[in-house]
Amino acid sequence: MSGANWQKILSPVLGIVVVGVLWEVWVWYMQWPTYKMAAPSDIGPAFWRFKELFLQYGWQTLWRTVVGLLVAVAVGTFLGMIMGLSRLMRDALYPLLVGFNAVPKATVVPVVALVFVGQHDFNTILIAFMISFFPIAVSVAIGLSTLEPEYRDILRSLGASRFTIFWKIALPKTLPEFFGALKVAVTLAFIGTNLMEIVEPHGKGLGHLFESGRINSDYPLMFAVLIALALLGILLYYVVVVLERIFAGWAERNPT
Amino acid sequence: MTNLIELKNVKHAYQTPAGPLPVLDGLDIAVPESSFCAVVGPSGCGKSTLTRLIAGLMFPDEGEVWLHGDLVRAPRATVGMAFQNPVLLEWRSILRNVILPLEIVAPRMPEKKRVARAEQLLALVGLEGFEDKRPSELSGGMRQRASLCRAIVHRPEVLILDEPFGALDAFTREDLWQTMHDLRVEEPFTTLLITHDLRESVYLADQVVVLSGRPAATQYVLDVDMPVPRPIDSLYEPAAVEMLATLRHQIQIAQGRAPAQEATQ
Numbered sequence: 001m002s003g004a005n006w007q008k009i010l011s012p013v014l015g016i017v018v019v020g021v022l023w024e025v026w027v028w029y030m031q032w033p034t035y036k037m038a039a040p041s042d043i044g045p046a047f048w049r050f051k052e053l054f055l056q057y058g059w060q061t062l063w064r065t066v067v068g069l070l071v072a073v074a075v076g077t078f079l080g081m082i083m084g085l086s087r088l089m090r091d092a093l094y095p096l097l098v099g100f101n102a103v104p105k106a107t108v109v110p111v112v113a114l115v116f117v118g119q120h121d122f123n124t125i126l127i128a129f130m131i132s133f134f135p136i137a138v139s140v141a142i143g144l145s146t147l148e149p150e151y152r153d154i155l156r157s158l159g160a161s162r163f164t165i166f167w168k169i170a171l172p173k174t175l176p177e178f179f180g181a182l183k184v185a186v187t188l189a190f191i192g193t194n195l196m197e198i199v200e201p202h203g204k205g206l207g208h209l210f211e212s213g214r215i216n217s218d219y220p221l222m223f224a225v226l227i228a229l230a231l232l233g234i235l236l237y238y239v240v241v242v243l244e245r246i247f248a249g250w251a252e253r254n255p256t
Numbered sequence: 257m258t259n260l261i262e263l264k265n266v267k268h269a270y271q272t273p274a275g276p277l278p279v280l281d282g283l284d285i286a287v288p289e290s291s292f293c294a295v296v297g298p299s300g301c302g303k304s305t306l307t308r309l310i311a312g313l314m315f316p317d318e319g320e321v322w323l324h325g326d327l328v329r330a331p332r333a334t335v336g337m338a339f340q341n342p343v344l345l346e347w348r349s350i351l352r353n354v355i356l357p358l359e360i361v362a363p364r365m366p367e368k369k370r371v372a373r374a375e376q377l378l379a380l381v382g383l384e385g386f387e388d389k390r391p392s393e394l395s396g397g398m399r400q401r402a403s404l405c406r407a408i409v410h411r412p413e414v415l416i417l418d419e420p421f422g423a424l425d426a427f428t429r430e431d432l433w434q435t436m437h438d439l440r441v442e443e444p445f446t447t448l449l450i451t452h453d454l455r456e457s458v459y460l461a462d463q464v465v466v467l468s469g470r471p472a473a474t475q476y477v478l479d480v481d482m483p484v485p486r487p488i489d490s491l492y493e494p495a496a497v498e499m500l501a502t503l504r505h506q507i508q509i510a511q512g513r514a515p516a517q518e519a520t521q
Contacts, residue, residue: 158361
């Protein structure tokens with residue numbers, strides 16, 4: 001492995017270690033009890049005690065978030081296409097979407113939990129989707145509506161269909177914006193999943209583990225859940241980064 | 257020789273909230289097969305509308321647009337276009353950018369033939385060795401060369417150029433003018449060039465059409481009687497200088513800055 005590659009791995013690891021040590025020292029120096037702030041040395045054992053639950057619930061949270069995201073991508077792309085390609089639909093849908101997005105999803109969570117009572121997976125996916133599709137729809141709409149008219153003229157003068165223009169030009173051109181929005185959507189979807197998991201009494205998932213930590217005054221467990229969520233967030237984020245490299249790597253300019 | 261492009265008394269107006277805004281009002285242009293016509297005129301006089309009419313992307317309110325003996329009623333694949341903005345696709349290599357029209361016009365053409373055709377054109381405009389580069393890795397002049405290749409890769413009858421050299425520096429522009437002459441020797445297309453550059457029009461074209469200010473009508477037609485391909489020095493010959501003076505005067509009339517009766521010299 002070359003020096004540059006070592007540096008790529010070493011510097012983030014070093015960053016995490018330094019922050020961890022500072023955190024530990026800080027808590028020790030302030031003499032904080034765990035209910036005020038747990039130190040990394042408390043969180044490790046908490047992970048160990050609940051290791052099976054962490055795996056089981058972590059997986060639950062992960063797949064619910066991913067499914068919610070997939071639905072958000074499908075619906076968001078579809079709405080974005082409609083709004084990006086038709087002026088009329090943009091005017092008709094935009095205020096609706098903005099209004100829908102402006103409603104704080106934390107207030108929607110109890111409503112959904114009541115409407116679909118007991119449907120834990122469905123509820124969680126629904127909230128993850130609702131909170132994360134908006135940036136995708138907007139970015140796709142903007143990407144499509146800012147297409148240079150010359151492209152359209154060149155292809156249409158050759159007799160290309162609307163679908164061909166969309167497939168060959170509009171869609172690939174929108175990909176960089178789409179992936180930018182997807183990175184935002186990933187973190188949003190996690191918020192949605194956890195909001196629902198915390199509220200639902202039997203819903204399982206990391207949110208549920210967090211809530212049981214609160215009820216049992218197991219504060220290190222609550223902090224451990226936060227760390228687990230951060231890890232899942234990092235994992236999904238980098239999955240998106242890899243997908244972006246594969247499908248929209250051309251948008252990265254080499255500094256030559 | 258037949259006229260490949262023919263516009264007969266074309267009139268067109270855009271519908272605006274303030275009422276119809278006429279842009280073309282009695283436009284007559286006739287371009288014989290495989291000749292080169294340049295259209296000059298004051299800015300905002302409807303030159304780009306003209307390109308869209310010929311490409312079949314729009315239809316005139318009145319008058320007729322003919323291409324190769326057919327009335328234009330729909331877009332046709334026998335047209336190639338290049339614009340001031342080269343609009344190359346960043347996710348495709350230069351070669352794949354040039355091939356794009358073939359994917360639409362000739363979907364059954366074997367890949368080998370497509371590549372060979374694109375490589376041949378790229379070599380012709382001096383882009384040999386740049387086939388695999390991304391558009392952003394090329395200079396503005398090189399991108400415009402690639403854009404020209406894309407415009408003619410499917411062997412169109414008509415090449416429409418909408419100020420393709422407008423954004424280039426003077427030296428690059430003169431290089432591309434030469435390239436245009438080189439291409440004309442190899443490829444049998446009929447060209448309509450929209451430009452603001454009178455030197456460009458005289459150097460490249462067989463006839464220069466001067467449009468009046470908006471709404472545009474054909475105001476003056478100049479036949480450029482010089483053999484092609486032309487060396488760049490031909491622009492400094494007395495005949496060319498005189499043509500430039502005539503055109504400049506016509507533009508001033510079109511802009512309303514010189515009285516029209518002087519036009520007849």
